[in-house]
Every structure is written in structure tokens, then in C-alpha cells.
Amino acid sequence: MSLSSVLTFLVFTPLLGVLVLAFMPKTQEKSIKAVGILFTLPSLVLALGVYFxxxxxxxxxDFSIAKSWIQFGGFEKVDKHLFSVFYELGVNGFSVLLVVLTAVVATLAAITASMYIKKEWKGYFMLFLILETGMLGVFTAENLIFFFIFFEMTLVPTFFLTGKWGFFEKEKAAFSFLIYNGLGSAILLIVIMVLFARTGTTNIDALYHLINDPNAQLIAPLSKGAKFGLFIALLIAFGIKLPIVPLHSWQLRMHAQAPIPVVMIHSGILLKIGAYGLIRFGLGIFPEQFKSVAVLLAVLGLINLLYGAFLAFIQTEFKLMLAYSSVSHMGIILLGLAALNTAGIQGAIFQMVSHGLISALLFFLVGAVYERTGTTDITSLGGMAKGIPVIGGFLLAAAMANLSLPGMSGFVGEFQVFVGIFEKMPVIGAIGTIGIIMTAAYMLRAVLAITYGKAHREFAGVVDLKGVEFVPVFVLMLLIVLIGVYPSVLSSPLHATLLGLGG
Incomplete structure (x- = not known):
């Protein structure tokens, strides 16, 4: 295998699993689950290979590939790149981290699905593997057309996985997800079409130079107002995905109603597409416009941080509390980006990866509790530490990571974000620390109530964590601690990328 074909295999190998599953009888439960897990492994191995x-x-x-795909308008004799869409895949120091995160969480979510999905496994794993291809494609696409195709490829399977295998209000959650994200997709498509018409390319690097070089020759010039309008459209499109308050209500329903493996994927990976888009396309293609709204982004980040934290504090449903916690942590990412300095941007990227791991771990443990008790209501789970101490212990450790205990991944990202924001906007940084305090308050309130609170049920006879359930817990916990004690595993790949972003 040549290095230039690695990303192609990395992205599309899960689709081979879909093909294999298509020819398998739907009654072969064990074989279907084995195939579903097995076909996530090549992408994981290749992602780690690219990282190392x-x-x-x-x-x-070395891994970049660019092959002619579609030519518009017959301009190939003038310039083969003009109005051409190429099959382009590549990674940089930023996207490679998200590719590895995606591959890790997808494999662990597939293992989780093999335990917690109770029906129609064939359809589930076929959709799951399509979703994985879409996520990997989003982070490796080197032009906007391919990014959009892979972006859409994540929406449809997520809709069906939620609507078919979710909890009580699964259909409502699925349609809410589709409507909001479909609106964001429509806005994104308009931006892509305008850029393609005005510049003749959708290549991300080429767009950066054409938009920001005053001497660049465009097919049709873009005024400052037009550039600002395109940037605001991107901010809305990716703000829905992040999500930015008040565009967040669909995310709460998804976290509460989607099946646990899908929530692991959604909270761990899909939310990060919004932040990735803001960094790669908003900051990457429109740096001047991004700088002009930095204060607005900081205010929006502050709203996310405080709104999510205060509402998480009053929840009695554990999944909903974690949903508001995700809203709050996405606010920290916005604060880091608004700082527009090395510490802030690097902290935002650290926070993306860290939150992906921590939220996946928390939702896995929530799923383990639900499988054993039939509830995730905080008031009904008191005294869990005595009955199922292993789950209780890991839940407490995950809570410590989420509230940014030093030595765990959450601390590294949040510390850098606040160093960055205090340098540029000290007042907003000072107010933001209230959100950090509230995070500790709501996490400890919930977890201590569950583990050591007054017992409302009998845990005798309830089986503790066992067998293959330890795999997601150990892997995620190991990565959270590794990043916390040795942050260079993330910072080393980022240096060149941060310089390119002007950090």
C-alpha cells in the first residue's frame, strides 16, 4: 500500500463492512456484531499509523492524494484546476488528532453496541459503519465539496440510528436533529457554491490564498461585505453543529434519547465537527472577519459556558445533566478561539479532544447503569458505590476528569484556554471562571448523590462492570490520564498548524 492511498483505505474500509453485512442473514447475531466491530479496526490501525x-x-x-474527479465548464485547457473538483484527501497536525479520536471512539462505540443494542443488529451496524466513514471523511477532506458530501453522510445514519434504536422520544429527537442540521447544511452549501462561483475552486488551501491575497485574481471579486456575509453564514452553519446557544435544543434531545453508542459518537465526535469547521474554514479562510467578531464569539462562549453549567446544576436526569455539560464545555472552546492566540487556540483543540474522550466515557458508564437499573434518574440511584463499586469508582474518576482535575486531560485544555482569554479579554475570562466552579459543583453533586447518597433501591444482585465492558472504560481512562500527564501527545502535532492559523 502506497502512503498516498492510506487515507482512502482509512476512510472507506468501513464501507466494506457494510457490503459484507449486506450478504449476511439478519439472524446471525454474533457474526454480525463481530463484523461490525472488526471493520472499525483497520481505520483505527491506519489512523494510529498516520499519527505515529x-x-x-x-x-x-506524504498521505495527501489529489485525483481529477469532476470538471465544470471546459476550462481544462486554460487551467486544469479551474472549476474542477478533485478527489482530495489529506491531514494536518490538527485534523490527524480528530481522525485518531474518531477511530478510537467509533471502535469503542461498536463494542458498546454489541452489548447494549438488543434488536436488528444488521441494520444498526450497516448504518453505524456508514456513519464512521462520514466522520473520517469530514476530517480528511481537502476541498469543500468533499467535506460537504461527508458531512451529509453523517446526518442520515445518525437520524435513523436515533429514530430506530433510541429511547422513548426517539422520533422527536431524530427529526429535531435532522431539521436543525439540515438547515445548517443548506447554509453551508450556499457558502460553498458562492465561493466556487467566485474563485473557481473549492480546495481549502487555495481558497485561503485567493480570499486573503489582495493580488489574487478571482473569477469575480469578493467585497469586504461579501466576505463578512460568507463568514457569518459559516458561523451559523457550524454554530448549529457545535452547538451555540440558542441553537442547541436539538442536541439536548439527542443526548437524552439516542442509544448510548450513538450518544458516545455524537458527544465525542459529531459536536466537534462544528468546532473543526470554525477553525479550519472560519479562521482558516476568513481570518480578518474572524478577528472582527472575536468579542462576539467570546460573549457567545461565555453564554454557553454559564447557561450550560447553571442548567446542568438543577437537573435530576443524569443524561440531561451531561447534555447541558456538553453545551457548557463547547463554550470553553469558543472562548479559546476568541482569544486568537496560541494558548487559546491550542487550548480549544485540546478541549475538543479531551471532551470527546471524557463524554464518551461518561455516556458509556451511564449506559452501563441504565442496563442494570432501568433508570438514569439521579434521585433513584443513591448508594450505588456499595452495590456496584467498580462502576461507581469509574464514574467518580470520569467526573473528576470532566471538572478538570489536574493530571487529567480536561485540565490541560481549560488551563490553556483561560491563559489565552485572560491575555486578550480579562473581564470575560474572570466571569468565565464562574462556569468552571459550577462544573465542579454540578458534577460532584450528581456523582456523589449517585455513589454515596441515600439509597432508594436495592443493589443486591446487580452485576458490576464485567468482561468486555472493561475495554471502553480502560481505553478511554488511559487516554484521559495520558493526555493529562503528557500533553505533548497532542501539542507536538499542532505546532505547524497553529503557525498556519496565525496562533
């Missing part, structure tokens, strides 16, 4: 290739000091451009 970069750590060894070699260039990630």
Missing part, C-alpha cells in the same frame, strides 16, 4: 508517522518527524503531506 507524524510523531517520527515525517511529513503528513
Amino acid at each position: 508517522h507524524q510523531l517520527a518527524g515525517k511529513s503528513l503531506s
Whole structure:
């Protein structure tokens, strides 16, 4: 396998699993689950290979591929790149981290699904593997057309996975997800079409130079107002995905109603597409416009942080509390980006990866509790530490990570974000610390009530964590601690990327 074909195999191997599953009888439960898990592994191995290739000091451009795909307007005799869409895949120091995160969480979510999905496994794993391809494609696409195709590829399977295998209000959650994200997709498509018509390309690097070089020759010039309008459209499109308050209500329903493996994917990966888009396209293509709204972004981040934290504090439903916690933590990412300095941007990226791991772990443990008790109501789960101490212990450890205990991944990202925001906007940074305090308050309130609170049920006879359930817990906990004690595993790949973003 040549290095230039690695990303193709990495992205599309899960689809081979879909093909295999299509020819399997739907009654072969064990074989279907084995195939579903097995076909996430090649992408995981290749993602780790790309990551270690970069750590060894070699260039990630070795993996880039660009092949002619579609030509519009017959301009190939003038310039083969003009109004052409290429099959382009590549990674940089930022996107490679998200590719590894995606591959890890997808494999662990597939293992989780093999335990917690109770019906129609064939359809579930076929949709799941399509979803994985879409997520991997989003983070490796090197032009906006391919990004949009993969972005859409994540929406449809997520809709069906939620609507078919979710909890009591699954249909409402699925349609809310589709409507909000479909609106964001429509806005994103308009931006892509305008950029393609005005510049003749959708290549991300080419767009950066054409939009920001005053001497660049465009097909049709873009005024400052037009650039600002396109940037605001991108902010709305990716703000829905992040989500930014008040565009967040669909996310709360998804976290509460989607099946646990899908929530692990959604909270761990899909929310990060919004932040990725803001960094790669908003900050990457429209840096001047991004800078002009930095204060607005900081205010929006502050609203997310405080709104999510205060509402998480009053929840009695554990899944809903974690949903508001995700809203709050996305606010920290916005604060880091608004700082527009190395500490802030790097902290935001750290927070993306860290929250992906921590939220996946928390939702896995929530799923484990629900499987054993039939509830995730905080007031009904008191005294769990005595009955199922292993789950209780890991839940407490995950809570410590979520409230940014030093030595765990959450601390590294949040510390850098606040160093960055205090440098540029100290008043907003000072107010934001209230959200950090509230995070500790709501996490400890909930977890201590569950583990050591007054017992409202009998846990005798309830089985503790066992067998293959330890795999997601150990892997996620190991990565959370590794990043916390050795942050260079994330910072080393980011140096060149941060310079490119002007951090």
C-alpha cells in the first residue's frame, strides 16, 4: 500500500463492512456484531499509523492524494484546476488528532453496541459503519465539496440510528436533529457554491490564498461585505453543529434519547465537527472577519459556558445533566478561539479532544447503569458505590476528569484556554471562571448523590462492570490520564498548524 492511498483505505474500509453485512442473514447475531466491530479496526490501525508517522518527524503531506474527479465548464485547457473538483484527501497536525479520536471512539462505540443494542443488529451496524466513514471523511477532506458530501453522510445514519434504536422520544429527537442540521447544511452549501462561483475552486488551501491575497485574481471579486456575509453564514452553519446557544435544543434531545453508542459518537465526535469547521474554514479562510467578531464569539462562549453549567446544576436526569455539560464545555472552546492566540487556540483543540474522550466515557458508564437499573434518574440511584463499586469508582474518576482535575486531560485544555482569554479579554475570562466552579459543583453533586447518597433501591444482585465492558472504560481512562500527564501527545502535532492559523 502506497502512503498516498492510506487515507482512502482509512476512510472507506468501513464501507466494506457494510457490503459484507449486506450478504449476511439478519439472524446471525454474533457474526454480525463481530463484523461490525472488526471493520472499525483497520481505520483505527491506519489512523494510529498516520499519527505515529507524524510523531517520527515525517511529513503528513506524504498521505495527501489529489485525483481529477469532476470538471465544470471546459476550462481544462486554460487551467486544469479551474472549476474542477478533485478527489482530495489529506491531514494536518490538527485534523490527524480528530481522525485518531474518531477511530478510537467509533471502535469503542461498536463494542458498546454489541452489548447494549438488543434488536436488528444488521441494520444498526450497516448504518453505524456508514456513519464512521462520514466522520473520517469530514476530517480528511481537502476541498469543500468533499467535506460537504461527508458531512451529509453523517446526518442520515445518525437520524435513523436515533429514530430506530433510541429511547422513548426517539422520533422527536431524530427529526429535531435532522431539521436543525439540515438547515445548517443548506447554509453551508450556499457558502460553498458562492465561493466556487467566485474563485473557481473549492480546495481549502487555495481558497485561503485567493480570499486573503489582495493580488489574487478571482473569477469575480469578493467585497469586504461579501466576505463578512460568507463568514457569518459559516458561523451559523457550524454554530448549529457545535452547538451555540440558542441553537442547541436539538442536541439536548439527542443526548437524552439516542442509544448510548450513538450518544458516545455524537458527544465525542459529531459536536466537534462544528468546532473543526470554525477553525479550519472560519479562521482558516476568513481570518480578518474572524478577528472582527472575536468579542462576539467570546460573549457567545461565555453564554454557553454559564447557561450550560447553571442548567446542568438543577437537573435530576443524569443524561440531561451531561447534555447541558456538553453545551457548557463547547463554550470553553469558543472562548479559546476568541482569544486568537496560541494558548487559546491550542487550548480549544485540546478541549475538543479531551471532551470527546471524557463524554464518551461518561455516556458509556451511564449506559452501563441504565442496563442494570432501568433508570438514569439521579434521585433513584443513591448508594450505588456499595452495590456496584467498580462502576461507581469509574464514574467518580470520569467526573473528576470532566471538572478538570489536574493530571487529567480536561485540565490541560481549560488551563490553556483561560491563559489565552485572560491575555486578550480579562473581564470575560474572570466571569468565565464562574462556569468552571459550577462544573465542579454540578458534577460532584450528581456523582456523589449517585455513589454515596441515600439509597432508594436495592443493589443486591446487580452485576458490576464485567468482561468486555472493561475495554471502553480502560481505553478511554488511559487516554484521559495520558493526555493529562503528557500533553505533548497532542501539542507536538499542532505546532505547524497553529503557525498556519496565525496562533
